[in-house]
Amino acid sequence: MITLERLTKRFGARTAVDDLSAEITAGSVTGFLGPNGAGKSTTMRMILGLDRPTSGRALIGGRPYQELRYPLREVGALLDAKALHPGRRARTHLRALARSHGIPAARVDDVLEMVGLGGVERQRAGTFSLGMSQRLGIAAALIGDPGILLFDEPVNGLDPDGVLWIRTLIRSLAAEGRTVFVSSHLMSEMELMADQLVVIGRGRLIAHAPVAEVIAASSQAAVVVRGPDHERITGLGRHLAAAGARVESEEEGRLLVSGAPIEDVGLAAHRLGVPLFELSSRRASLEQAYMELTADSAQFTAS
Numbered sequence: 001m002i003t004l005e006r007l008t009k010r011f012g013a014r015t016a017v018d019d020l021s022a023e024i025t026a027g028s029v030t031g032f033l034g035p036n037g038a039g040k041s042t043t044m045r046m047i048l049g050l051d052r053p054t055s056g057r058a059l060i061g062g063r064p065y066q067e068l069r070y071p072l073r074e075v076g077a078l079l080d081a082k083a084l085h086p087g088r089r090a091r092t093h094l095r096a097l098a099r100s101h102g103i104p105a106a107r108v109d110d111v112l113e114m115v116g117l118g119g120v121e122r123q124r125a126g127t128f129s130l131g132m133s134q135r136l137g138i139a140a141a142l143i144g145d146p147g148i149l150l151f152d153e154p155v156n157g158l159d160p161d162g163v164l165w166i167r168t169l170i171r172s173l174a175a176e177g178r179t180v181f182v183s184s185h186l187m188s189e190m191e192l193m194a195d196q197l198v199v200i201g202r203g204r205l206i207a208h209a210p211v212a213e214v215i216a217a218s219s220q221a222a223v224v225v226r227g228p229d230h231e232r233i234t235g236l237g238r239h240l241a242a243a244g245a246r247v248e249s250e251e252e253g254r255l256l257v258s259g260a261p262i263e264d265v266g267l268a269a270h271r272l273g274v275p276l277f278e279l280s281s282r283r284a285s286l287e288q289a290y291m292e293l294t295a296d297s298a299q300f301t302a303s
């Protein structure tokens with residue numbers, strides 16, 4: 001588990017992370033979302049002891065990073081896949097990491113196989129494609145078999161095969177009971193990958209909830225009602241609106257109802273004797289829900 005307790009980071013006059021509290025639980029993938037400059041990387045850096053909080057704290061399994069004796073055995077991270085020295089060979093890099101953390105050298109070959117770099121371990125990192133660098137970064141994150149993993153934009157710039165591979169890996173790491181915290185700007189990918197979401201804007205917490213809940217809260221989520229009798233459909237709409245639902249009608253005989261469960265809409269139609277051709281749920285996308293949530297906190301917006 002990762003615990004953020006009133007975590008705050010200021011850079012001079014700029015507050016990058018502002019009083020952020022959240023618990024990122026084990027056994028599931030938690031997506032970390034927010035507009036550019038929202039404070040995601042800074043939060044991850046504080047969790048990993050790379051930036052010192054101005055106030056508050058970030059705990060890994062109940063302890064600050066600095067107190068972990070062999071950090072790589074407790075937490076692995078992929079922050080910047082291209083950060084590795086270009087002259088380093090993949091295997092040499094992983095061997096050095098293993099040695100400094102008391103991890104058996106045999107584990108190096110295991111993780112190279114696991115990420116599909118088994119054949120290129122002697123190649124220098126500078127000759128790696130972005131996808132290979134990403135895989136090497138993931139091998140480094142996994143080398144200590146840690147229970148907690150952080151991935152900052154892991155699918156950035158990857159081809160569809162690479163994206164599918166990372167998604168499957170991340171899901172399986174969580175299924176093994178690990179805590180997985182992943183940032184991404186790709187909403188469609190997050191929708192497939194994450195169980196919960198932490199959404200921040202201007203350093204502050206906007207939402208912390210299961211993905212399904214965040215999507216259901218979007219105003220784009222609606223119940224679609226359609227029937228042959230326009231007047232009776234309109235009457236049903238009035239009835240639902242009087243009961244507190246939001247009702248729109250873009251074409252005759254068809255309603256979009258939000259703020260009322262589909263069961264209530266169906267029962268109301270039945271009670272009022274309104275014949276229906278369609279009663280269905282229109283699901284919002286995570287992208288729509290996210291855009292609504294963060295509309296007020298995007299740092300850079302076109303006018």
Ligand SMILES: Nc1ncnc2c1ncn2[C@@H]1O[C@H](COP(=O)(O)OP(=O)(O)OP(=O)(O)O)[C@@H](O)[C@H]1O
Nearest residue numbers: 011014015016034035036037038039040041042043
């Ligand atoms: N070392 C630093 N010195 C000064 N300001 C910084 C530093 N690091 C980050 N910031 C500022 O803190 C804010 C949060 O940045 P951060 O990189 O954490 O956001 P982010 O959510 O990761 O953004 P992105 O999605 O663009 O990667 C930004 O306004 C950024 O300019």
